[in-house]
Amino acid sequence: MNRPVKILHVFARMNCGGAERRTLELMRAVDPGEIRMHFCVLSGLPGVLDHEIRAMGGEVHRLPLRQAGFGWAFRELLAREGYDVVHSHVHYPSGWVLRLAYQAGVARRIVHFRSDCDGRPDALARRIVRWGLQYLIDRYATDIVAVSRSAMERAWTPRWQADPRCRVIYNGLDLSRAPHPADVAQVWATRERLGILPEKPLCIHVANVRPPKNHERLLRIFRAVQERTAGAMLMLVGDTLDRTAWLAERLFSLGLGPSVRVLGRRDDVPDLLAASDVMIFPSLWEGLPGAVLESLAAGTPVAASALPCIAEISQFVPGVRAISLTESDQHWADVISAIMRPTIDDRMAVRQAFQGSPFDLEYHVGRMRELWLEARPIRRGRWLEKRRRTRAPSITVIKAESNERETAREGRSAA
Structure with missing residues (x-):
């Protein structure tokens, strides 16, 4: 073996x-x-x-x-x-x-x-x-x-x-870790555990408090949502790291303290996402945001900054609304209010699309x-190849070549 x-x-x-x-x-x-x-x-x-x-x-x-x-x-x-x-x-x-x-x-x-x-x-x-x-x-x-x-x-x-x-x-992502959208009892149990009534409009943001995640803009957007949607609440999930004092000051200055739950790092993120009505995600840059994928796996819609990776996700899975960061907080609030409180059928459609996408764990x-x-085989990179085209390699370079690279070069020449 x-x-x-x-x-x-x-x-x-x-x-x-x-x-x-x-x-x-x-x-x-x-x-x-x-x-x-x-x-x-x-x-x-x-x-x-x-x-x-x-x-x-x-x-x-x-x-x-x-x-x-x-x-x-x-x-x-x-x-x-x-x-x-x-x-x-x-x-x-x-x-x-x-x-x-x-x-x-x-x-x-x-x-x-x-x-x-x-x-x-x-x-x-x-x-x-x-x-x-x-x-x-x-x-x-x-x-x-x-x-x-x-x-x-x-x-x-x-x-x-x-x-x-x-x-x-x-x-x-492993879809089995996300609660089924039809499991309303589990959603209500999660909200009850958090002390949030089922009828409360609930927003969520999942990310450590770091500059790329744009928490300053997130809080201003949520304030606009709250002005438009009475009783709206926001859950912040993720490590606050060394920015706890900054976050507390911003919540106080924006008057959001009573409406925002700072939950820190959690092991029940799939349950929290399933219990939420919308994810707000105004990042400055991302490669492929896992929090957005986790939200979609739970069937929860996402309002995210219009980054190229967000457009890639939306090609495979519905439920993502891309919004430019140059748009006003009020425009963000309008979009969020429009997609908030999805039906069970809406959530099921997102989950089913996710299951057949490249974001499913089995495919990954x-x-x-x-x-x-x-x-x-090991290949030469573009900078090294460019240098070889522009000048002959020195004796030192030739001696430094490993047997592995020589084999790869001979294979390319034969091809």
């Missing part, structure tokens, strides 16, 4: 972000006798998901990226554990990670773009660093994956389809298994 493929996922920290939770859902879904997953966290800090990973037979290795000797420690970890695949989820810094994996002899080196930008200022110094990291990705990645077409085009290149290493794999697992298990 073949031994399982060993994969090392690289994250900053295993907290309850969308990418981290999606990867753990994959870990639950795959056969551990076929695929075994470990994690390396570059912050060096413990995360809330560490215990769950270990309970499923995984390991969490804490290696601070900024600590002296990181390169040596990371290569030593790869050699000691004998990983077959390094799968890096840390955007452009993945270039450095994959270079170390190449030096350690790891054959499969995957970069996974989870967002369409790195969220850093676009200053000259940052652009230089970004270019260098992109060069490393292009040279050392055997596979380049993104959670949406828009993420691939903006984070990598609009010409990604010409590169056989690139593929878009949408995140998938199949695509990821293909990615991890198939043998894929």
Whole structure:
């Protein structure tokens, strides 16, 4: 019997972000006798998901990226554990990670773009660093994956389809975790547990309180909803992190304190979404927002900022209304009021469309298994190929070529 493929996922920290939770859902879904997953966290800090990973037979290795000797420690970890695949989820810094994996002899080196930008200022110094990291990705990645077409085009290149290493794999959700839209009793039980009457118009937002999620605009939009829809309430679900004081001040200054429930991190998010009438999601940027997919899986409509990834979702699943962030808060409130309080039939239509879409967990697992298990030769990246076309390689470059790259080049020449 073949031994399982060993994969090392690289994250900053295993907290309850969308990418981290999606990867753990994959870990639950795959056969551990076929695929075994470990994690390396570059912050060096413990995360809330560490215990769950270990309970499923995984390991969490804490290696601070900024600590002296990181390169040596990371290569030593790869050699000691004998990983077959390094799968890096840390955007452009993945270039450095994959270079170390190449030096350690790891054959499969995957970069996974989870967002369409790195969220850093676009200053000259940052652009230089970004270019260098992109060069490393292009040279050392055997596979380049993104959670949406828009993420691939903006984070990598609009010409990604010409590169056989690139593929878009949408995140998938387990529909069995979302309450059935016809289960009204469960919806009422959730509301009763929260102390919210069934007739109350209930909005929800699921995201950690971070700048890209645009909570300032969210609260202003909800104030406009409340002015239009008497008795409306809002649930904020997600870690407040270090912005608890800011959030409390904004709720007080906008006069929203009594109407907003700050629930923090929760384990019953599917129930909360099913009990809500609408999701408000005015993010500044996203790769593929898991909270929007979770809301649709529960049959709850979404009013979201008009990002390219939102348009991609709406191609497969109804129930999403894309609104430009340049529109007024009153316009947002008008749209939200129009889609609020969906019927059971409306919810069922959204759920059924979700079940046959690329966002279903079974489809997602199949695509990821293909990615991890198939043998894929290492290819040159576009920057390296461009350099080879413009000048002859030096003796040093020729000597530095590995046998693996020579084999790949000979195969292309024969073709």
